[in-house]
Amino acid sequence: MSIMRPIAIIGGTGPAGTGLALRWARGGETIILGSRDAQRAQDAANKIIGRIGIQAKVSGMENSAACAAADILMLTVPFDGQVALLKQLKPAMRPGSVLIDATVPLAAAVGGRASRTIGVWQGSAAQQAAELVAKEVSVVAAFHNVSAELLNGDDPLDCDIVVCSDNADASQITRALVAKIPGLRAIDGGKLENARIVEQVTALLIGLNIRHKGHAGIRITGLPPAAYQ
Amino acid sequence: MSIMRPIAIIGGTGPAGTGLALRWARGGETIILGSRDAQRAQDAANKIIGRIGIQAKVSGMENSAACAAADILMLTVPFDGQVALLKQLKPAMRPGSVLIDATVPLAAAVGGRASRTIGVWQGSAAQQAAELVAKEVSVVAAFHNVSAELLNGDDPLDCDIVVCSDNADASQITRALVAKIPGLRAIDGGKLENARIVEQVTALLIGLNIRHKGHAGIRITGLPPAAYQ
Numbered sequence: 001m002s003i004m005r006p007i008a009i010i011g012g013t014g015p016a017g018t019g020l021a022l023r024w025a026r027g028g029e030t031i032i033l034g035s036r037d038a039q040r041a042q043d044a045a046n047k048i049i050g051r052i053g054i055q056a057k058v059s060g061m062e063n064s065a066a067c068a069a070a071d072i073l074m075l076t077v078p079f080d081g082q083v084a085l086l087k088q089l090k091p092a093m094r095p096g097s098v099l100i101d102a103t104v105p106l107a108a109a110v111g112g113r114a115s116r117t118i119g120v121w122q123g124s125a126a127q128q129a130a131e132l133v134a135k136e137v138s139v140v141a142a143f144h145n146v147s148a149e150l151l152n153g154d155d156p157l158d159c160d161i162v163v164c165s166d167n168a169d170a171s172q173i174t175r176a177l178v179a180k181i182p183g184l185r186a187i188d189g190g191k192l193e194n195a196r197i198v199e200q201v202t203a204l205l206i207g208l209n210i211r212h213k214g215h216a217g218i219r220i221t222g223l224p225p226a227a228y229q
Numbered sequence: 230m231s232i233m234r235p236i237a238i239i240g241g242t243g244p245a246g247t248g249l250a251l252r253w254a255r256g257g258e259t260i261i262l263g264s265r266d267a268q269r270a271q272d273a274a275n276k277i278i279g280r281i282g283i284q285a286k287v288s289g290m291e292n293s294a295a296c297a298a299a300d301i302l303m304l305t306v307p308f309d310g311q312v313a314l315l316k317q318l319k320p321a322m323r324p325g326s327v328l329i330d331a332t333v334p335l336a337a338a339v340g341g342r343a344s345r346t347i348g349v350w351q352g353s354a355a356q357q358a359a360e361l362v363a364k365e366v367s368v369v370a371a372f373h374n375v376s377a378e379l380l381n382g383d384d385p386l387d388c389d390i391v392v393c394s395d396n397a398d399a400s401q402i403t404r405a406l407v408a409k410i411p412g413l414r415a416i417d418g419g420k421l422e423n424a425r426i427v428e429q430v431t432a433l434l435i436g437l438n439i440r441h442k443g444h445a446g447i448r449i450t451g452l453p454p455a456a457y458q
Contacts, residue, residue, distance in 0.1 A: 115419075115423075147451060150451065158450040158451060159450060159451075162433070162437075187437065187441075188440065188441075189433070189436070189437065190344075190436055190437075190440050194344075194433060194436060196429075197429045197430060197432060197433040198433065200425075200426045200429055201426060201430065201433075203426060204391070204418070204423060204426040204427065204430075205449070207418070207419055207423060208391075208416065208418065208419075208449060208452060208456070209452075211417065211418075211419055211456075212416075212417075212452045212453060212455070212456035213453065214451050214452035214453055214456060215451040216449050216450065216451045216452050217449070217450040217451045218447055218448065218449060218450065219447065219448040219450055220434070220437060220445050220446070220447060221387040221388060221445065221446040221447065221448055222376060222379065222387060222388075222443050222444040222445045222446045223437060223438075223441045223443035223445050224441060224442065224443055226441070227437070227440075227441035227443060
């Protein structure tokens with residue numbers, strides 16, 4: 001069952017964006033890949049169609065156009081691009097949109113290591129995003145801890161997605177999107193402010209990947225089945 | 230196979246301390262529970278012996294005495310007790326000791342929520358600990374993310390322990406201690422500074438426990454088998 005609304009993946013031509021697009025398109029969702037360059041977005045969309053088949057509903061547009069064409073927006077950009085992009089997109093965002101932010105404030109953004117983070121004044125990249133959008137747009141933090149490389153593969157994943165938001169409906173929509181991807185499991189992580197920990201975990205996982213040569217993810221154990229809905 | 234050296238669990242009469250003592254004593258290790266009050270420590274030790282049987286090698290002592298009687302020291306105290314206790318114990322610690330720190334800087338230490346943390350100047354409670362001990366003592370950060378309540382039970386656990394230290398031997402000893410507890414799996418998490426993320430994860434798990442009424446732990450997925458050694 002499709003969620004019946006197009007999903008715009010903003011900054012969607014990087015590994016995380018194309019991986020999510022591939023997985024959701026396989027699940028029958030309609031995907032609009034956004035990029036600074038419309039042609040680049042269209043090329044990335046065609047690659048995904050080439051992998052899945054012509055029934056795949058994937059197109060490419062310039063970021064603002066993608067944003068204006070959907071009310072579920074998935075943001076997959078490096079931390080150093082987040083503020084400028086959100087400022088640019090603000091006029092294009094529809095009131096009532098859900099903005100799912102996967103940004104991680106890695107120290108790589110300032111020339112440091114990807115296994116370290118830098119401090120964000122608002123507490124997390126997700127809270128920074130919330131400050132930059134209109135209040136009619138609901139921000140959700142999710143998808144930080146899943147390997148972009150594994151998303152771009154064909155195997156089921158092995159990762160839990162902790163979903164944080166101050167808007168219950170937006171959190172619910174996001175958790176439904178998580179459940180569309182085989183092997184991912186969504187957990188309601190409560191308020192958006194909790195994203196500050198979930199974002200940090202990515203840096204830990206990157207450090208483990210470097211140390212142990214893997215594609216680390218996390219599972220949360222010890223919760224009742226109802227927690228994963 | 231016992232690791233053949235007594236383990237002193239400092240501040241060991243709280244739930245985390247008694248849980249680790251119970252699990253290690255079941256595995257044949259020699260445990261010295263430490264407490265401010267020697268009698269309280271002895272009472273807690275007797276309770277564990279009552280559960281396991283008279284073959285259990287568990288005794289209780291005042292914290293400084295416990296510290297002086299072992300060169301593997303496990304610190305399980307609330308954040309607001311860590312600095313004072315380490316200052317008190319410094320003269321009692323043997324050179325060459327391994328200090329395993331499980332302290333988490335929960336905001337509860339200053340009257341806030343246990344699902345939030347407070348900032349530690351050094352970056353993490355573990356790094357604060359490292360500043361407070363002699364340089365002949367190796368600090369390891371570990372056991373932050375395992376449920377104290379589940380440790381005090383009888384079932385195998387379902388949790389990975391990310392072990393962070395700047396001393397490879399101390400990390401190795403700690404990972405061997407992790408492996409003594411059924412269902413726990415140790416992962417070399419690299420440098421001690423990485424403890425700042427592992428500590429934060431505890432606050433996230435506490436939040437999930439409150440929200441979903443569970444006893445959350447974590448598993449790291451996607452790493453090769455050699456990572457868990």
